[in-house]
Amino acid sequence: MDSEIIDHQLLSSLKTGFLDRAILSDKEFQPELLVNERSTGKKILSVIIKELLNCQAFWFSVAFATKGGVATLIETLKNLEAKGVPGQVLVSQYQNFTEPEALKMLLKFSNVGLRMMTRGNFHAKGYMFKTAFGRNLIVGSSNLTDNALCSNKEWNLKISALAESEIMFQSHAEFEKEYQEAVEVDTDFINQYVSIYNETRYSSRYILPISEPTALYTVRQPQVQPNQMQKQALKNLESLRNQ
Amino acid sequence: MDSEIIDHQLLSSLKTGFLDRAILSDKEFQPELLVNERSTGKKILSVIIKELLNCQAFWFSVAFATKGGVATLIETLKNLEAKGVPGQVLVSQYQNFTEPEALKMLLKFSNVGLRMMTRGNFHAKGYMFKTAFGRNLIVGSSNLTDNALCSNKEWNLKISALAESEIMFQSHAEFEKEYQEAVEVDTDFINQYVSIYNETRYSSRYILPISEPTALYTVRQPQVQPNQMQKQALKNLESLRNQ
The missing domain is CATH 4.10.910 (30s ribosomal protein s13; domain 2)
Incomplete structure (x- = not known):
């Protein structure tokens, strides 16, 4: 056009x-306010997929990515890989919440650059797309998780603008600055992160975090079954609580 | 004008x-991308305070509010109360993370309506202001916490528009819908919530959450010192871990 x-x-x-x-x-x-709406079946995910399928390049900057979140986009990302559409994904180590499995899934894509911000309580959520006319930008509360993209009550603001606009200049500059500060994710990095991730899960489940740094949201509560030894430990703690 | x-x-x-x-x-x-920037001392808080001081009414919709977050706005809110500027604040019970103390502080303001969304994984963060010309809207990742407004790496998109614009129509309708679904916060409500809040803090610290519903971010890790009995329990768990 x-x-x-x-x-x-x-x-x-x-x-x-x-x-x-x-x-x-x-x-x-x-401009549009993107929300998940159970009654109408409206999902933020549908907009992200549509934007990905129409874009010439994309940039994601999300604090948290989960296996389930990446899974919702996997077919779309394969399509982009086949078309050679490049993307950059910046995730965060904040709270050690991002799942190693999510990193492994993203790392497989030859068209996707993947970095992790390892400091600074990185909590941002932004999705940028280069289109035939300019740029689309989504900023809000949705992380790259299936709940955030499909069911949680989230607010995301979507705007369209030309590449040379003030808002896209600011957003690209900010993304670029943060991406440069972040660490490139490769197999070695993931292996190291797996240890930290497991340690965080493990210690947050089983022992009292005494000298953790101030942490605002922290790790998720896993749905796991305790083994016999853990059951006994829980029972002991329970009786301590009731004393 | x-x-x-x-x-x-x-x-x-x-x-x-x-x-x-x-x-x-x-x-x-x-439009502007609002971030906290240590190097220049730029804070999202400064924009929120400026907007509050210039507004004729305001609407906040935030998943999490902490005592420290409300404290950063307390003088400004007193100023608005004295001027009779009305506000509505919608917070969420998601993860039982919002601090009862934050609710108590907000409840004291005669000009502020306060409600809590008690269901639906409410994770939104939006700040709306009525100005002399129209509306300002901030949507992004910043909750009403001191870290989110002052130091975390956050992304928030600020836009200005007339009241009769499409984006303000959508945002007001969404806020109003969610505010109607939420529970009015009063002293009785806070007393009930204190129990739930303390129980969540307690159980997440000391016992393994076995059958919790899927929880994405969960509660914060408190910086507390264990007592003698807890120290012994920790020691026991530690030896179990090392077996």
Whole structure:
């Protein structure tokens, strides 16, 4: 499409989105609040998949990634790999919550650069896409987990803008800065991380964290069954609690 | 200011923000990516305080609120109370992470409506302000905690729009729907919640959560010292681990 037509369409959508919703314009370029809605079956995941399938490049910056979260995108990512569409994914070591399995799944894609921010309480969630006309950006509360993309009550703001716009300049600069600060994920890195991850899971489940640094959200509560020895330890703790 | 002048200014800012950053316009109405930046001392908190001081009404929708988070806004909220500026704050019971003390602090303000979403894994973070010209909206990863507003690496997208715009229509409708679904917080409610909160803290610290519902982020790791009895229990667990 001619770039003047695009500019005109985008401007119309901005007017609807930011000035007056009575103005008719292309919904595709309008800003939107993305939520998961059980009653209508609306999912943030559907928007992410649609954006991925339409994009020429993508950048994800998410604090937490889980196996289940990556699994929801796996077929789409295969499609992008086949088309040679490049992506960069920045995840965080914050709380050691990101699952090693999620890293392993992402590492397999030849078209995806993968880095982990190992410091600074990295809690951001942003999804950026290069499209035929410019950029789409989603910023909000959804991590790369199946619950966040499909069922949790989340708020994400989606906007469309040209590549040379102020907001896309800011967002790209911020992503690039953070990506440069992060550590490249490879098999060696994952092996090291597995130990830290398991240690965090293990210690947070079985022993009292006495001198942990201030931690705001921390690790998830795993749904595991205790073995006989653990059952006995739990029983002992339970009687201590009741004393 | 004349509404036509406002419309014109806002439109210019939208052009800078979404089309071409070379266009000169009022920075106040431009979209912005809000982050905490140690090197420059930039804090998301400063923007929230500025918005509160300039607003005619506000709506917060945050998964987690802590005592420290509310404390960062306490003087500003007192100022708004004195001016009679109304606000609605929606927090979540998700993970029982919101601190009862934060609720107690907010409940004291006669100008603030306070509700808690008690179901649905409510993980949203949104801050809306009514201004002299229209609305400002901040959506992103920052909860109402001091770390999220001052030091964590967070991404929040701030936009300005008129009240009758599509994005403000969507955001207000979503907030209103969620606020209606939530439970009004009063002293009785807080007393009940204190028990649940303490129980969650207690059980997550000392015993293995065997049949907890799937929990993504869970409770924080408190910095507490074990007593003698707990020390012994820890020692026992430690030897079990090493067997």
